[in-house]
Amino acid sequence: MASLVEAEELDARDPLASRRELFIGSDDPSVSAYLDGNSLGRPLRASAARLASFASDAWGSRLIRGWDEEWFDLPLSLGDRIGAITLGAAAGQVAVGDSTTVLLYKLIRAAVDARPGRTEIVVDTDNFPTDRYLVEGIAAERGLELRWIESDTRGGVSPAELEAVVGAKTALVLLSHVAYRSGFLADVPALTAIAHDSGALVLWDVCHSVASVPIELDEWGVDIAVGCTYKYLNGGPGSPAFVYVRRDLQNQLSQPIQGWMGHAAPFDMGPGYSPAPGMRRFLSGTPSIVGMQALRDMVDLIAEVGMEAIRAKSETLTRFAVEAVDDWPASWAVELATPREAERRGSHVTIEHPAFKQITAELWRRGVIPDFRAPHGMRLGLSPLSTSHVELWNGLEAVREQLVRL
Amino acid sequence: MASLVEAEELDARDPLASRRELFIGSDDPSVSAYLDGNSLGRPLRASAARLASFASDAWGSRLIRGWDEEWFDLPLSLGDRIGAITLGAAAGQVAVGDSTTVLLYKLIRAAVDARPGRTEIVVDTDNFPTDRYLVEGIAAERGLELRWIESDTRGGVSPAELEAVVGAKTALVLLSHVAYRSGFLADVPALTAIAHDSGALVLWDVCHSVASVPIELDEWGVDIAVGCTYKYLNGGPGSPAFVYVRRDLQNQLSQPIQGWMGHAAPFDMGPGYSPAPGMRRFLSGTPSIVGMQALRDMVDLIAEVGMEAIRAKSETLTRFAVEAVDDWPASWAVELATPREAERRGSHVTIEHPAFKQITAELWRRGVIPDFRAPHGMRLGLSPLSTSHVELWNGLEAVREQLVRL
Structure with missing residues (x-):
């Protein structure tokens, strides 16, 4: 009892x-x-203190110089740290910025464009609503079809269920590591291998697993992962999300929201968009530096334990x-x-x-x-x-x- | 002297x-x-105190209940307040969320889709880089053409220059209220009327004017405006942007990043995306509540003076x-x-x-x-x-x- x-x-x-x-x-x-x-x-408690001192010391005293001194690199340096401590990701593969929804949109778009000729996105019916709504819209705008896995709301997607739907038409498989309803923990290496066998890319939504379940993205051969920082990373309401892109895939992907922060030379402000090499190309606008402060303390604590x-x-x-x-x-x-x-x-x-x-x-x-x-x-x-x-x-x-x- | x-x-x-x-x-x-x-x-100074107390009092003590009690409505209630005090906008036409770049992407996409059959976007060569890079990408993905106004880097766009390029093919005109380089202040009512005469929509980037120059979006007949909050609204590095959409236009526009926060019934988490009526449809993911805190103090101060x-x-x-x-x-x-x-x-x-x-x-x-x-x-x-x-x-x-x- x-x-x-x-x-x-x-x-x-x-x-x-x-x-x-x-x-x-x-x-x-x-x-x-x-x-x-x-x-x-x-x-x-450290985050309340950090937010106050961020306003008075970093923002208030370094002012615009803070961008040169730290903030411009923060989406990538904090991404590296999240990657090393919670994602099993070597440096240079994680960026922080935007909401989960916006990052998913950018990377789903980038992924399907990287598999031209393939016409289907595979997704499960019990995936998180934002993931499902996004692929509906993207399928409509890109002329693609959705192949739904009718997953059990008390379980999740099994290798057999995925095998039944992926194939030569599959551009992308979009799955969640931990199901938001049931808590089911998916077998990432097995499911990733099945998608790869058919030549598809896989995007893992790790919102409900990151920092509570060990993740080994590099070892598991994952292509892309997106996760949020306000759950087990304690970043505060609406803190920015992160994206992982496997190193050798990065320069093959183009995301559609071409903003100055993803440009190869953002401060030249010249004509014509030219994406930065590596992870910076997945940024768009000015990243939420205030929103990145609290989660730094949680990453430090996780590193310790x-x-x-x-x-x-x-x-x-x-x-x-x-x-x-x-x-x-x-x-x-x-x-x-x-x-x-x-x-x-x-x-x-x-x-x-x-x-x-x-x-x-x-x-x-x-x-x-x-x-x-x-x-x-x-x-x-x-x-x-x-x-x-x-x-x-x-x-x-x-x-x-x-x-x-x- | x-x-x-x-x-x-x-x-x-x-x-x-x-x-x-x-x-x-x-x-x-x-x-x-x-x-x-x-x-x-x-x-x-009030913002440093607010950020610390936000962590301890709002986030730390109300926890997830904060979403029901205040945060779910904050993108719209804070938007209304920015609208009333700085934009000359009646309630129900402004939402806060995402970066300037992401909001511009969503609204440019929505605007050109609302003018089917029209194949051109008009933009000036001295517009802010993000605005130029975005329309380049959107034109490519939507099969549209860009009509560039070769604006003087020491001035801005004049009514005569706009008149020379808009016409029956123009879907959208994208201009900045204050030029980021020269500081030139555009004649919004005159330029808006010229675009409207040709049946085009106009999107004004008010990043460099909001809270320093009086703006009367309702009176000027503006369709859409996007602006940032980290300049004269003192929201802190990377604080979220805002978007204004004229009331009667809102339900005619569909933005492409279909996330749960823009859904008509976000907490039903049901199948199928159905956009919320009004401004909520322009939201996508979980909005940056932490990032909205500091600018509230500046809006209060502007209201006072x-x-x-x-x-x-x-x-x-x-x-x-x-x-x-x-x-x-x-x-x-x-x-x-x-x-x-x-x-x-x-x-x-x-x-x-x-x-x-x-x-x-x-x-x-x-x-x-x-x-x-x-x-x-x-x-x-x-x-x-x-x-x-x-x-x-x-x-x-x-x-x-x-x-x-x-």
């Missing part, structure tokens, strides 16, 4: 337990359980959640919508019940904050560095109390 | 003089003249700069590259001399910070709320001292 005592014991044995205090709000009595770090990570420890804690947390839900009476009909084996899921656990919309609203008012996903999924997002087992237990107990009252 | 005494007198009579102290760095002895507010405005007082101060500043440069010996061959009449220019003055590249580098080391634009332009960007006449005099004296040494 999962219990408060067990949660306390797990916290006592957790080598990352002390890191929780580094986050703002971890001692806030009005929020007894924050279980939505997979939508918006908590701020580090390592992705292995983060994944171990994540698995302990999700196992404890599944165990606790398993203890609830079968008559309540709460269903687990996440793979039962820890190695097949990311860092959130989804449970389903018809009353969860109403229950989530009630819990939010009480300072217990899971996430609700229509039609009746409750996602328990477990942020390995800021979520404790006791916090998770408190949250699960609050859900249980609401279910008892039904 | 322009003099320090005159500068002191102008400051003594300046009704906005006391506002300068509200900005970080205005008392920094290591920067005796910041003359690049047209590239990056100084931070308000009014655009009329800002324009009056801007004209006094640019007049003083021109007067001081006129006093320099003709033998130095420094040329004024900005219109001589104050009502025909924005808030920066450009002077040209072959030594300005080297002189600007030397001045930066000494804490005198103008902007250099190839091949040999020095831009003196005068931010009406944070630049004093004495500061400007100090800067001009430093330039003069460098010229004397040549």
